Amino acid sequence: xxxxxxLITGASSGIGAAFARQxxxxxxxxxxxxxxVENLESIAAELREKHKVRVDVLVADLVTNDGxxxxxxxxxxxxxxxxxxxxxxxxxxxxxxxxxxxKYQEMITVHITAAMRLTSAALPEMIKAQRGAVINVSSxxxxxxxxxxxxxxxxxxxxxxFTQSLSFELKNTGVKMQxxxxxxxxxxxxxxxxxxxxxxxxxxxKFMWMNADDVARxxxxxxxxxxxxCIPGTLNKLIAFAGRSGLAALGSKVMARRYKMPSK
Numbered sequence: 089x090x091x092x093x094x095l096i097t098g099a100s101s102g103i104g105a106a107f108a109r110q111x112x113x114x115x116x117x118x119x120x121x122x123x124x125v126e127n128l129e130s131i132a133a134e135l136r137e138k139h140k141v142r143v144d145v146l147v148a149d150l151v152t153n154d155g156x157x158x159x160x161x162x163x164x165x166x167x168x169x170x171x172x173x174x175x176x177x178x179x180x181x182x183x184x185x186x187x188x189x190x191k192y193q194e195m196i197t198v199h200i201t202a203a204m205r206l207t208s209a210a211l212p213e214m215i216k217a218q219r220g221a222v223i224n225v226s227s228x229x230x231x232x233x234x235x236x237x238x239x240x241x242x243x244x245x246x247x248x249x250f251t252q253s254l255s256f257e258l259k260n261t262g263v264k265m266q267x268x269x270x271x272x273x274x275x276x277x278x279x280x281x282x283x284x285x286x287x288x289x290x291x292x293x294k295f296m297w298m299n300a301d302d303v304a305r306x307x308x309x310x311x312x313x314x315x316x317x318c319i320p321g322t323l324n325k326l327i328a329f330a331g332r333s334g335l336a337a338l339g340s341k342v343m344a345r346r347y348k349m350p351s352k
Contacts, residue, residue, distance in 0.1 A: 094171035097202070098176030098225075100131070113139060119146055121147070150176050150202040163209040168213075172207065177225065225270070233245070248269070251266070267316060302320065306320040
């Protein structure tokens, strides 16, 4: 009997790498994708040696059409794929009007276009097999949009609606959808240039942070329980509830003052 097969985007660190390690421990074969080839090869070697599973390394930049196409081609050539995790993503900080639109277009491509196209490539065979799952990694920011994160919050809100809509369409097909919405998580996410002026790990209280392993473990547990929304951590659940309850405007006003924006 062959192992299950999963593909993880953004698997070179953080939540993506945590998913890879936990799935390999369960004897799931993997395809791990990302841009940092050394990180990917190191993770692949570790998992092959430790768990004796197949680990394909696919170096692809999902900002580009060629990169997305490369991953689509792998999916279509591996019809036994049983789990797709759309985890790749990045953040920015600062006022929307102060940044070039090209950076936001890249974010839309990675968070929305890539997730949509890869899901589209994976679903037909999953539906045919009447089994499989897709996890789209969103953020609690999708429930409480904040000034300084306009496009990030917008793209994650799309993933929320997209994932929930597909869950309705896929009812009775045997294919599951999950929307994973973590909060602050220890990873390389906050090491990007946009966050270089402030040490986010010092600014944000420690009680608000989660470990990537805990996030991935909670997601896989909730997937087994057929939970559509997975929001790891009590605090993050409260944040999401506050956003759904209409308190998002208050948070945006606070952030507006932080960025010295006029707020009425």
